[in-house]
Amino acid sequence: AMFGAGFANFSILYCVQPLLPAFAREFGLGAAQASLALSVATGVIAFCVLLTSSLSEAFGHRRTMIVSLVASAMMTLAAALAPDWTSLVAARALAGLTMSAFLPSAMAYLAEETPPRSVGLAVGLYIGGSAFGGMLARVIAGVLADVASWRWALAMVGAGALAAALAMPRLLPPARHFTPRPLALRPVFAAFATHLRDPVLAPLFLAGMLLMGAFVTIFNYVGFHLMAPPFGLSQAAAGFIFVVYPVGSLGSTWLGALAGRWRREPVFAGAILIMAAGVAATLSEQLVVAVLGMAVMTFGFFGAHSIATAWVGARASLARAQASSLYLAFYYLGSSLLGGLGGLFWDRGGWSGVVAATAALIVFLGLVALRLLALARAVR
Numbered sequence: 001a002m003f004g005a006g007f008a009n010f011s012i013l014y015c016v017q018p019l020l021p022a023f024a025r026e027f028g029l030g031a032a033q034a035s036l037a038l039s040v041a042t043g044v045i046a047f048c049v050l051l052t053s054s055l056s057e058a059f060g061h062r063r064t065m066i067v068s069l070v071a072s073a074m075m076t077l078a079a080a081l082a083p084d085w086t087s088l089v090a091a092r093a094l095a096g097l098t099m100s101a102f103l104p105s106a107m108a109y110l111a112e113e114t115p116p117r118s119v120g121l122a123v124g125l126y127i128g129g130s131a132f133g134g135m136l137a138r139v140i141a142g143v144l145a146d147v148a149s150w151r152w153a154l155a156m157v158g159a160g161a162l163a164a165a166l167a168m169p170r171l172l173p174p175a176r177h178f179t180p181r182p183l184a185l186r187p188v189f190a191a192f193a194t195h196l197r198d199p200v201l202a203p204l205f206l207a208g209m210l211l212m213g214a215f216v217t218i219f220n221y222v223g224f225h226l227m228a229p230p231f232g233l234s235q236a237a238a239g240f241i242f243v244v245y246p247v248g249s250l251g252s253t254w255l256g257a258l259a260g261r262w263r264r265e266p267v268f269a270g271a272i273l274i275m276a277a278g279v280a281a282t283l284s285e286q287l288v289v290a291v292l293g294m295a296v297m298t299f300g301f302f303g304a305h306s307i308a309t310a311w312v313g314a315r316a317s318l319a320r321a322q323a324s325s326l327y328l329a330f331y332y333l334g335s336s337l338l339g340g341l342g343g344l345f346w347d348r349g350g351w352s353g354v355v356a357a358t359a360a361l362i363v364f365l366g367l368v369a370l371r372l373l374a375l376a377r378a379v380r
Contacts, residue, residue, distance in 0.1 A: 001171035002110065002126040005069060007133030008164035009102050012072050012095060013041060014134040015157040018142035018239040021223050022150040027085040032343025035220050036089050042216075043336030044096030045103070046329045053104035053325045054188055061109035062175045064101050069165035071098035076158030080151045104325060112177045135245035142223075142239015191322035200315050200375060201323060204308050207268075207368045208331040211308065213338025214361040215301045217354060218279065220339050222294065225351040230285050244295040248302030255303030256310065265376045268307045269369040274300030276362045283355055304365075305331075 016023075016037040024034040056064040075095035082088035106126060114122045137157050144153035195201050219242075225231070226238040251271070259267040278300060281293025309327065316323035338361060345353035 001168060001173075002106065002122060003129035004164045004171070005065060005102075005106065005168060006126045006129035007136075008069060008161035009072065009099060009106075010130040010134040011137035011157050012076050012161050013099060014038070015076075015137040015141045015154065016041075016092070017219060018138045018223055018235075018242065019145055019150045019153060020220060021227055021238075022145045022235065023085070023088075024224075026150065029085065030343065031221055031224055031346040032340060033085075035340050035343045037092055038216070038220065039336040039340035040089050041092045041096035041099065041336075042332040042339070044093050045100040046332035046336055048097055048100035049103060049328050049332070050188075050192070050325050051185075052101040053108075053322075054185065055101060056105040056108060060175060061105040061112065062172060064105040065109065066165060066168050066172070068098045068102040068105065069161065069168065071095075072102070073158050073162035073165055076154055076161060080154035080158060103328060107324070109175065113173065113175055131245060131249060135242050138242035139239050142242075143236040146234055146236035146239075188322060191318070192326060194318075195316060195323050195326055198315065200372065201312060201326075203368050203371050203375075204312050204315070205326055205330040207308050207365060207372075208305070208327050209334035209338070210361050210365045210368065211301060211304055211334065212331045213334035213342075214275065214279075214358045214365070215297070216335045216339035217342035217358050217361070218282070218294070218297060220342060221346045221351070221354050222282075224346060225282075225354070228350075231287055231290075241291065241294060244291065244298050247295045248298045251299035251301070251303035252306035256306040259307045259310075263376065264307055264311055265369070265373045268304055268311075269366070269373065271300045271304035271307065272362060272365050272369055275304065275365075276300075276359070279355055279358050279362065283352065 020031065020034040020037065023029060023037055024031060027034075052064075072095050075091050075098065079088050079091035079095070082091055110122045110126060141150075141153040141157065144150075144156060196205070222241055223235075223238045226233045226241060227235065251274075255267055255271050275297050278293045278295070278297025281296060282290050284290050284293065309324075312323050312327045342354055342357050345357040349356065
């Protein structure tokens with residue numbers, strides 16, 4: 001059930017990424033404007049996830065997940081029928097609102113309802129479904145946009161997600177350990193303030209924002225790049241760039257384990273260097289080298305992201321849910337704000353402009369990593 005739910009939710013979120021060139025053609029937009037289809041959803045998630053985690057604690061994680069996924073699927077179907085660009089963006093914003101309730105609810109449900117010996121497997125199935133759904137939706141959407149239209153691509157994703165959502169009440173076991181908690185925002189905001197003052201957590205939140213900003217900037221505009229000279233690929237062929245995503249699973253697993261055996265700080269810094277090498281390789285005019293660069297960057301990103309996520313949970317001794325919500329908020333803010341701004345660099349400087357903007361973000365990431373290394377040395 002959780003594999004299917006994660007698959008459906010992240011299909012909805014990321015299915016528009018390969019469709020950005022199609023939106024630009026259909027509505028006469030620049031790359032930065034077209035990227036709103038993704039950035040408006042992730043931007044709404046960034047702000048709303050801070051509060052929807054509390055709603056889930058009051059109304060129930062299972063119920064919140066089901067209602068959220070049904071609503072997100074309906075908004076995707078509405079986007080497929082949008083008569084104009086404004087309507088499409090509005091539908092995506094509403095989908096972001098409903099998806100923001102799903103993300104914290106899923107993790108809280110698994111933590112409460114899964115036996116301790118099986119939590120790792122359950123979370124792995126959910127994350128695996130999320131990653132697989134995000135990848136497959138991108139590939140399928142790119143192909144459908146080429147052979148039919150972007151509307152058919154969104155309709156297919158929305159219908160599949162709706163089917164998964166309607167199956168959840170039967171497949172997902174009822175909550176046996178959930179205890180409703182009253183909505184009380186003051187303790188939540190107090191926890192946020194405490195975490196933001198923490199000398200380690202604050203840089204980690206910033207790192208999440210920069211990591212996702214760099215990653216999404218590259219993937220948002222790589223379709224434009226691959227469809228332009230010197231490559232000149234079709235929409236469908238360009239969409240297959242997302243098959244490099246499984247490399248990210250290797251990065252998160254291997255670098256995450258390495259951080260556990262050694263120390264987090266140097267492995268985190270190493271993952272950032274791997275990202276930088278991959279981004280630089282995408283400047284090549286040899287398609288094989290450029291695709292390998294995308295794979296290397298994906299490996300480094302998922303490794304750094306997994307280390308940062310685990311680090312936040314380990315550092316926050318109290319109010320871990322709020323610490324995770326803050327990390328998610330900064331993470332999706334990076335996708336929305338920095339990923340959207342990357343379109344301006346594409347419009348003005350092409351792929352070299354996108355790479356330059358991403359390189360600047362990675363330099364800032366390096367400074368954050370150096371700060372975390374300095375803090376670790378000070379403690380020792």
